[in-house]
């Protein structure tokens with residue numbers, strides 16, 4: 124039987140990708156904002172309905188540059204129910220993370236708990252849209268305005284998601300999307316920032332290229348985070364199929380939901396009204412079910428199916444962070460200790476989803 128992993132990277136055909144990269148072999152323009160980079164930037168910006176978009180070699184460096192571009196200092200309120208990248212970016216930029224707990228139904232930051240964590244050192248909120256679910260953007264905006272805080276969204280999981288007709292990347296000051304191979308949309312490795320304020324364009328572009336502002340001046344302590352032409356070519360190809368892929372993911376998710384909804388001890392994440400989904404992940408919380416998640420994962424793996432404990436552990440339990448930062452997060456801890464992310468990707472068949480559900484229910 125074929126191995127079923129939690130995700131499978133989307134790719135165009137070999138021929139299609141070769142055709143896309145052919146011009147590079149003539150121009151020898153491999154990186155540094157070449158024609159494919161510029162074409163992809165326009166296309167992906169339009170797809171995300173973003174006012175401004177800037178491309179990066181990966182999402183993590185994009186997030187670090189977002190933090191630097193806004194000149195954040197002191198404390199940042201964030202959640203530990205995320206990938207290592209979010210907390211690492213905050214700490215690596217010299218800031219202090221303060222951990223806020225998450226909402227038990229959407230696993231995103233509990234906006235009602237943010238204000239109690241604000242001090243005179245707080246400069247920003249860095250919430251995470253998790254699994255394709257969105258944060259309470261309206262409440263977060265009100266809090267940010269009231270306390271004069273910046274907001275950077277970790278939008279690594281929400282490529283293509285909209286609230287009403289607004290792209291998810293239009294909320295907050297800056298949003299970071301990841302185009303890593305395992306995400307809904309990929310450029311092999313890659314990422315972007317979307318942002319409102321046009322005046323950030325020069326600084327962001329410069330920070331991703333060593334802080335160089337023109338050939339004879341370096342105005343910022345920048346890094347190297349440019350997207351190359353081969354990544355951009357992959358993005359241009361994959362973007363042609365994203366809508367088709369979302370339809371396939373939607374179908375797989377619908378089967379999962381139909382089979383696993385209303386089962387005692389199995390909790391699915393809440394469907395958010397007015398939010399278009401991207402079906403990025405299918406998290407299931409086993410809470411009082413006849414089997415715990417380790418038992419379920421073992422049964423699945425006996426059948427060559429590999430689910431993941433994602434996110435586990437939460438970042439404030441990492442040995443490099445444990446006990447160092449403020450904020451109690453019992454709900455995030457509970458979810459992290461009971462969640463299993465089931466396989467979900469565009470090529471996953473209905474039979475395979477049914478097989479996974481059969482094993483879980485048996």
Ligand SMILES: *Cc1c(COP(=O)(O)O)cnc(C)c1O
Pocket residue numbers: 181182183184205206208209251277279280300301302303312313314
């Ligand atoms: C993948 C991911 C990132 C990092 O993105 P990369 O492109 O892999 O650097 C950051 N935050 C979250 C929540 C992610 O899932």
